[in-house]
Amino acid sequence: MDIPALFTRSEPVFSFEFFLPKTPVGTDSFLDSVRRLKDLAPSFVSLTYGAGGSARDRTIDMVERMQREVGIETVCHLTGITHTRAEMFRNLERIEAAGIRNIMVLRGDQPQDWPGALPGDFPHAADLVRFIRQAGGFHMAVAGYPEGHPEARSRQEDLEHLVAKVQAGGEMVVTQLFFDNRHYFDFVASARGAGVTVPIVPGIMPVTGFAQLKRFTTLCGTTIPARMAADLERIQNDGEAVVRYGIEWATQQCRELLEGGAPGIHFYTLNRSRSAVEILGTLRKDRQNA
Helix, strand or coil: CCHHHHCCCCCCEEEEEECCCCCHHHHHHHHHHHHHHHCCCCCEEEECCCCCCCHHHHHHHHHHHHHHHHCCCEEEEEECCCCCHHHHHHHHHHHHHCCCCEEEEECCCCCCCCCCCCCCCCCCHHHHHHHHHHHCCCEEEEEECCCCCCCCCCHHHHHHHHHHHHHHCCCEEEEEECCCHHHHHHHHHHHHHCCCCCCEEEEECCCCCHHHHHHHHHHHCCCCCHHHHHHHHHHCCCHHHHHHHHHHHHHHHHHHHHHCCCCEEEEECCCCCHHHHHHHHHHHHHHHHC
């Protein structure tokens, strides 16, 4: 299936993102969780890329199993940093052999266990997009940052990077997580003003833990709305209450995004399906009752 073609339909595109289990021992339970989500008929799922050591090979192996054994359209993430052109060409050969035709292309972060690692042949995501486009045979998604990439010197510089990725061959944009929809709508307006016409899909992460949320937002430069922070501060020691709050906040976010013209929702599941399952179920009931 060509993922970009999904956006030519009238229905919103719903997708889930997973990360590679840390050890092979967790593989079977991970695949079981993906199977449970299959009942919701997502348009596709994606798997983040283990950039270092054996995780590179395990990522591609797992993507193949998700698509072949579970029977769900799977997008493989690829990061360029630390890779040579020869290594990336071998990756693409393996991905193609696995029957994968859709790739999420990212620059990637410097692996913490590779001190002093060079950026390889792909110092920017656009470099990797261009390389894959020349190889042919794949459709590509790229990342967008509604609040700006934490390494960008300005929002304008970050926007220029987005334009470069799309001009190089990116066919859709999936955003970093955010909790205030104004960031998404402002980002889309800026991107459209800069000539970006491809679908821009909001990435939503339902909150499941307050401490974890603070770690994530610090790393990716996402802000936590004051009301959300205050509410979670009060209930942070009640795990079930935090999960319920996360579901309710994200559900309202998704409703507003879809009503405002977003072409779909990409859920960051953190390999936990409960919140995404409930939210998507509610959104589909909304559409049935509309």
